[in-house]
Amino acid sequence: SQQGEEDPQALSIQEGENATMNCSYKTSINNLQWYRQNSGRGLVHLILIRSNEREKHSGRLRVTLDTSKKSSSLLITASRAADTASYFCAGRAGNNRKLIWGLGTSLAVNP
Amino acid sequence: GAGVSQSPSNKVTEKGKDVELRCDPISGHTALYWYRQRLGQGLEFLIYFQGNSAPDKSGLPSDRFSAERTGESVSTLTIQRTQQEDSAVYLCASSSTGGDSPLHFGNGTRLTVT
Numbered sequence: 580s581q582q583g584e585e586d587p588q589a590l591s592i593q594e595g596e597n598a599t600m601n602c603s604y605k606t607s608i609n610n611l612q613w614y615r616q617n618s619g620r621g622l623v624h625l626i627l628i629r630s631n632e633r634e635k636h637s638g639r640l641r642v643t644l645d646t647s648k649k650s651s652s653l654l655i656t657a658s659r660a661a662d663t664a665s666y667f668c669a670g671r672a673g674n675n676r677k678l679i680w681g682l683g684t685s686l687a688v689n690p
Numbered sequence: 691g692a693g694v695s696q697s698p699s700n701k702v703t704e705k706g707k708d709v710e711l712r713c714d715p716i717s718g719h720t721a722l723y724w725y726r727q728r729l730g731q732g733l734e735f736l737i738y739f740q741g742n743s744a745p746d747k748s749g750l751p752s753d754r755f756s757a758e759r760t761g762e763s764v765s766t767l768t769i770q771r772t773q774q775e776d777s778a779v780y781l782c783a784s785s786s787t788g789g790d791s792p793l794h795f796g797n798g799t800r801l802t803v804t
Binding site for chain 2: 609610612614619620621622623624627667671676677678680681682683685
């Protein structure tokens, strides 16, 4: 089945640093979403970027989308220990109703 | 309700037994998804319900897996004759209209088959 690919798979940084996670697809994706998952919990929606947008901001989050490269990035600025979680991208291919999920990036922010 | 509720939160069962997992979506949400997540892995799509349309069952891994949803309310995922490889967290999510509306997830049911 199709899957998005995220890199890095794991990222460890110090509090205050910026964290960048990337997501790439083999097929064209309509509108891309990012989710966060704390350990032992469900996923929480962070942000959606539409196919006609190149960049979007929400608080300390900055998301970019490059449809020509079929890739997206999530930047968390001034990271905090509470940002420690796994981050997943998800997008829809064509008219398919199902979301295609990336494998996730595990982020550890050390105090 | 305040969010998506799943029960039980944990289930330990013996190989060969049947289990039933329950999901209460957010009231008014027409779309409901079931996913499986193995330890440290991403989400594996199982089944998708959208309103009164026929469900998309393309992700169900075998005929031991089935799911039902009554209208736009509660859904149950049933696994018959459980196997050890069924051990995983089963996540349910709902969204207001499907499409690109955000998914709201429950905290999952952690299933352990011994």
